[in-house]
Amino acid sequence: MSERVLLNLGPQHPSTHGVLRLVVELEGERVVNVTPVIGYLHRGFEKIAENRRYIQITPLTDKLDYVSSMANNMAYVKAVEELLGLEVPERAEYIRVIVLELQRIASHLLALGSIGNDLGMPFTLMMYTFRERETILDLFESLSGARLGYNYITIGGVMDDLPLGFTDFTLSFLRELRQKIEEYEDLVYDNEIFVKRTEGIGVLSPKDAINLGATGPVLRGSGVRRDIRKEDPYSIYHYFDWRIVTGKRGDCLSRISVWINEMKMSADIVEQAIENIPPGLFRAKVSRVVRPPEGEVYSRIESPRGELGFHIIGDGSTHPYRLKIRSPAFCNLSILPHLAKGVFIADLIAILGTLDPVFGEVDR
């Protein structure tokens, strides 16, 4: 029986994906207990939102999950639209789906790149994935003028129509991406070290995944075929032909395989959307002062990280009475203490990487 050691990781630590502090109890090299300490990036978002108008809140949501701002915009805007009872033009919904799925690809590329860093093979994977992510950021820049924090999806539709040449450029990019994804697969599955470091590590059983509130790739990595885009359909996802991607074993490698396969699925959705996009308005007529009626709504979307929900209580004024964000990264991170019992400390970092927390969203 060796002596137990308390180890403090973070909050400033390269492999914790942001400002996460972990207090780890070690027995030799084995982890006995992990206590995540969060809140270093807490900005009191829910309180700020109570003192802002509905339109002024959209740019705030960009800073929640800063690597997938489009999804946050969409989740918030969808909740407000449900509260208003607003119908969005079809063209706007198509544009939304295109940018949301491109955002999902960009977010998964970032996650896939940084898992390489966590496993101690810095930059090889990240260099390649960031090459493709850069193109998506360029595309978003042509849409909204920004590379992070787009504020593109607004109440009633989107900010602006697609610029000239956007669709052609996107299609050629997606063709290229398909080949690149094959390269990533070679880089991940054919790399003996990568597979040995992730296969069978941090296994989450389907029953536990549901009971612990996992959503998104973490849940699907455990083989549970659940996705809000299919289950509680929103926008126009039911127009397209696609299927939910799942992993088989619930370990780190199957969560990574879910990212890779979901990128292919997203590319399919974008291609179908671009093929069928109708002409028309890109934004419904909304009055300058948004004043939803009294009421309550809880609406959710499938963000790249899982179930992102906004609960808005309106009291008939221009400010929300209460706004609550159900962030997927917060819930997925709460699984870490259950997953990390009895693993090696190096594997703890790998498990954390596959849970893919973004601290803008965890701390809000």
Add this chain to the structure above:
Amino acid sequence: MMSEEKKSENKIEKAEKRKEEKKDEIEEERLTIEDIAPAFPLIYRIAESGVESIYIQKCNKIWVEVKRENLLEFCSFLKENGFDHFSCILGVDRGEYFEVIYHIWSYIDRRMLSVRVKVPKDDPEVDSVVSIWRAADWHERETYDMFGIIFRGHPDLRRILLPDDFEGFPLRKDFKLEERSWL
């Protein structure tokens, strides 16, 4: 300039009128228990299990109000009947009392059940549901952090987002926002 302002005012008035009309339409279309019962027979048992009121917003969104004493019993009843995904908890400061809302999704029935519990301000305590859904752990800590609502039976009820020495509960409506003194 004046005429433009008047025009915009008129527009707003018209929009509000339209909204009111829409509201009337929605109220006419309000669903009842009988409407959704063929697809979701469990609703009868939910109605009989000691709930105070049921409001059906959409066919897959049901709001239920439960008394504080019955919460744990009602939640374990839900868990047994397939409501397995614990989506989130939120607290609301309603002025005279607090409200705690639980959003629970059924992966089998594909329905959201939102459970409301009223909690008096002078005795802000409610039973913890961690024993039923382990996902509730951090959510309850967050609600405690923001509202000071105590969850009885929670294994480790500490502040989560705010520092341990923080005074007050920021999402209560009586919490005053003050400018920080920088010097």
